[in-house]
Amino acid sequence: MAKFKLFSEESNRSPLSRLWKKFKANHPALVGLWIFIALTLLALFAPLISPYSINQQHADALLLPPSWHDAGDVRFILGTDDLGRDILSRLMNGATFTFGLSIIAALITTVLGVIIGSLAGMSKGIRSSFFNHLLDITLSIPSLLLAIIIIAILGPGLLNTVWAIILALLPQYVHSIRNLVVEELSKDYISAFRLDGASKWKILVRGVFPNIYEHIVVIFTMALSTAILDIAALGFLKLGAQPPTTEWGAILAENLGLIYLAPWTVGLPGVLLFIAVLSTNLVGDGLRQVLKDRKAD
Amino acid sequence: MQPILKVQSLHKTYHVRVGLLKRKNIPVLTDISFCLGKGETIAVIGETGAGKSTLAKLLAGAEQAETGQILLNGTTIEDDGVRQDHCRHIRMIFQDPTRSLNPGLTIGEILDDCLSYNTELTHKQRDKKIAHVLIRVGLLEEHYHYYPHMFSGGQLQRVALARALILDPKVLVLDEALSSLDPSVRAQTVNLLLALQKETGLSYVLITHHLSLVKHMSDSLLVLNKGKVVEYGKTAQVFAQPKSKVMKRLLNV
Ligand SMILES: Nc1ncnc2c1ncn2[C@@H]1O[C@H](COP(=O)(O)OP(=O)(O)OP(=O)(O)O)[C@@H](O)[C@H]1O
Ligand SMILES: [Mg+2]
Numbered sequence: 001m002a003k004f005k006l007f008s009e010e011s012n013r014s015p016l017s018r019l020w021k022k023f024k025a026n027h028p029a030l031v032g033l034w035i036f037i038a039l040t041l042l043a044l045f046a047p048l049i050s051p052y053s054i055n056q057q058h059a060d061a062l063l064l065p066p067s068w069h070d071a072g073d074v075r076f077i078l079g080t081d082d083l084g085r086d087i088l089s090r091l092m093n094g095a096t097f098t099f100g101l102s103i104i105a106a107l108i109t110t111v112l113g114v115i116i117g118s119l120a121g122m123s124k125g126i127r128s129s130f131f132n133h134l135l136d137i138t139l140s141i142p143s144l145l146l147a148i149i150i151i152a153i154l155g156p157g158l159l160n161t162v163w164a165i166i167l168a169l170l171p172q173y174v175h176s177i178r179n180l181v182v183e184e185l186s187k188d189y190i191s192a193f194r195l196d197g198a199s200k201w202k203i204l205v206r207g208v209f210p211n212i213y214e215h216i217v218v219i220f221t222m223a224l225s226t227a228i229l230d231i232a233a234l235g236f237l238k239l240g241a242q243p244p245t246t247e248w249g250a251i252l253a254e255n256l257g258l259i260y261l262a263p264w265t266v267g268l269p270g271v272l273l274f275i276a277v278l279s280t281n282l283v284g285d286g287l288r289q290v291l292k293d294r295k296a297d
Numbered sequence: 298m299q300p301i302l303k304v305q306s307l308h309k310t311y312h313v314r315v316g317l318l319k320r321k322n323i324p325v326l327t328d329i330s331f332c333l334g335k336g337e338t339i340a341v342i343g344e345t346g347a348g349k350s351t352l353a354k355l356l357a358g359a360e361q362a363e364t365g366q367i368l369l370n371g372t373t374i375e376d377d378g379v380r381q382d383h384c385r386h387i388r389m390i391f392q393d394p395t396r397s398l399n400p401g402l403t404i405g406e407i408l409d410d411c412l413s414y415n416t417e418l419t420h421k422q423r424d425k426k427i428a429h430v431l432i433r434v435g436l437l438e439e440h441y442h443y444y445p446h447m448f449s450g451g452q453l454q455r456v457a458l459a460r461a462l463i464l465d466p467k468v469l470v471l472d473e474a475l476s477s478l479d480p481s482v483r484a485q486t487v488n489l490l491l492a493l494q495k496e497t498g499l500s501y502v503l504i505t506h507h508l509s510l511v512k513h514m515s516d517s518l519l520v521l522n523k524g525k526v527v528e529y530g531k532t533a534q535v536f537a538q539p540k541s542k543v544m545k546r547l548l549n550v
Contacts, residue, residue, distance in 0.1 A: 015401060015444065188396040191359055196460070197385060197414035206410065210401025 019214060022290040029286020035279035042092060043100035050089035054246050058084035063262045081265050082258060090246045091272055097158065097247040098235075099276050102227035105162050109169045109227075110220050116170075117177025118204055121185065135178075138171035147230050151239045158247065161240035165230050169223050176219050177212075184208045214291055221284030225277045232273050248273050299371055300332040301500050302356075302387070302468050307365035309351055309524075325351045326524045329365070331517075333468065336494055338501040340511040340532065342547065343521035349504045350392075352521070353472040356502060357389035369467060385415055388461035390474040394453035398445040404431075404456055405441035411463050426463065434459045435489060451482035455489075462493070470502045475510065487514065508547065512536065520544050 023029060042049075064080045065072050072079065078088040120131050138146070143165075150164035184190065185208065193207045234240030235249030243254050248269040255265035309326040325348045333339050341349050354360045356367065358380050367375040369386050391397035399407060405427060412423045428438045434455045445453060454474065461469055471490075475483050487510065493499055503515055511518060511532065518535045520528035520543055527541040539545045 014403075015446075188391055188393065189399045192391060192397045192460075193399065193410075195357055195359055195385070195389065196411045198410065199414075202410070202414070206402065206406075207399060210399070 015210075019290055019294075022293060023286055026286045026289060029282050029289075032279040032282025032286065035275060036283055039095055039099050039276055039279065040103065042095040043103070044096075046092040046096050050086075050092040052086040052089040054085065054090050054093050055244065056085065056089075058086070060084070063258070063265075065262070066264055078268055079262070079264050081255060081262070087265060087268060090251060091248070091268060094246040094248045094251060094269065094272070095276075097241055097245060098228060098231055098249065098273070101158070101162055102165075102224055102231055105165045105227045105231070106169070106220055106224040109166050109173050109223055110216065112166070113170055113173030113177050113219075114216065117174045118181050118208070120174060120178040121181025122200065122204065131178075135171050135175050139175060143168040143172065143226055144230050144233060147234060148237075148239065151234065156239045156242070158241040158245060161231055161234050164234070165227050168230070169226060173219060173223060177216070180212045180215055181208055184211055214287065218284055218287050218291065221280050221287065225280040225284070228273065228276050228280065301335045301370055302333040302502075303366075303368040303371075304332075304356075305330050305366040305368070307352075307355060307367070308363045309348075309355060309360070310363055324524060326355070326362070329521075329526055331519055331526075331529060333500050333502065333517075335467075335500060336498040337517070338494070338503055338515045339517045339519060340503045340505065340515035341519045341521060342504075342506060342508070342511060344543065346523075347521040348524040349521060350472055353389055353470045353502070353504055356387050356468070356470050358385075358387065359389070385464050386467040387470060388464065388466040388468070389470040389472060390454075390457050390461050392473040393477055394450065394457040394474075395445070397457060398453065398460075400445050402444075403441065404443050404445070404459075407456075408441075408460060408463050411460060415464055430459045430463045433493070434462065435485075451478055451486065454478060454482075454486060458486075458489070466499070468500045468502065470504070472504045473506075476505065476507070483510075490514070520547075 023033075058076075058080060061073060061076060061080050062084045063082055064076050066079045067074045067077045069079075076086050076088065078086075078091065080086055081090075120128060123131070141149075146168035147161070147164040150167050151160060154160040154163060181204075185203075190203060190207050193203055198207065231240060231247065232249030232252070235245075235247040236253045238250075238253060241247035241250040243250055251269045252266055252273075255262070255269075259266045307326055307329040308324070311323045311325055313321050313323055315321045329352060331339060341352060343349055351360070355362050355375075358375070361378040361380060362375065364377050365375075366373050366377070367387075374381055374386070398404075402410075408427045408430070409423055412418055412426065416423075418426065427441060431438060431440055436452065436455055436459065440448075440456075445456070448456060454477075457474070475486060478486060490501065491514070494501065501514070503511070505511060515532045518528070518530065518532045519526060520535070520541060522541070522543045528535055528539070528544050535544060536548070539548055
């Protein structure tokens, strides 16, 4: 049989690759994605690639400014703090805590949120309305406040922070997933799929998820930027990571007294936090834009 | 000859919540009965809100009737709202094919799902059957790997037809399935349907508001008004001597 293409190669693509093509055209989002990947790699391999260990003190080099400064030293590219610790190494390792733990927290939230959200979306009647009202109550509390309340119960500490953030992010997440699932379930192709003999599980896995996973990724990026800010904020408030840990918020708080003497010790972790949140939001925003465009046509 | 599809006094009521606790019952279909022979077509017409789509959903099993029976080939497949049709002999084609096909799956995956949920065929047999049915509705084997967004409206309706036919149904319910197509594509699809009917002895329940289509395709005609059957008989006869007000109004006499 003669093979011929009825459609040009461009349109002969899966929804996923069409998504990627549109996303690529959005340059800020693409830059955000690269920074995001770089930060993820840094979070994974920081202990291996950082020049010094985080607690190594150099008595001969206290409070050195960054190396491009006249008084700087090329051994310590971003300078040192008041104990002579290399700031670059500490910030690199901080990525593991602030960024890495945020990703883990957001991932766990995603898994839990998707499970609970789809269960809630599939259920009907009293159970679902009870659930909705419970969610509405928890949703009306801001996530940072909720995290602080949970910390107050669990006690301060880095691991508790992660739990607190997961619990604080969950209501928002479940709510969004539930709405997505409910909206999807009302579509014609789901009732057609049901008539094909699909079980509830199949409807969820093959009918609903292939059409909402991009939205889940968008929600994930929003949860991630909230998680980064919350972890850093709790660290800064001395409720989260405790000082020897190189969490960015904790570094900020630790060096706050040096702000006039050595502004780089405070400025640099702040800049990193900003970049981390910005890149996450750029990716999320780019994705949301693509999804919106697709809904339009 | 025994009718392939027999519907006996079907009733359907929707319960709509009004306020917090009160419920309102809206009777949508009352006492619907008709018969359909093998290879025949029955047309269902009526004004908007008459309950035509509801009837289609009941037949296809998307919703359950309160009381009444649906018999297929003499065996009861639905009795007072309890459905026992595991073979899916009655299939429905939705009005809008762009909305009844999952945009996240390829045509092949959609058809394959149908087969794997309802038959014990092996992977190879399923692929063969999908290729066969795609060609039968006038598509190409290559369309297996296409996503719904890559088809035109008329082609999509063929995909929907393929999806209905792949389980070898006895009865096909077409709920305004041809209305969204432009006239030339509609004519093509009608010819395809008629050819399939001749070939396989398929029966159609045709829900439409195109009277010319009714005349062209159907053997018998059921006129619904506010959920009740107001006229039922051979198409030619009903057109020649309409008795009910509704039918007269539709015919403008
Ligand atoms: N899920 C539902 N809940 C409550 N009432 C419903 C529901 N579905 C349909 N109805 C009501 O049932 C009646 C019949 O609806 P149906 O869709 O069967 O009409 P129809 O004959 O198909 O109309 P049209 O020609 O516009 O498609 C309408 O009055 C409608 O309001
Ligand atoms: Mg209708």
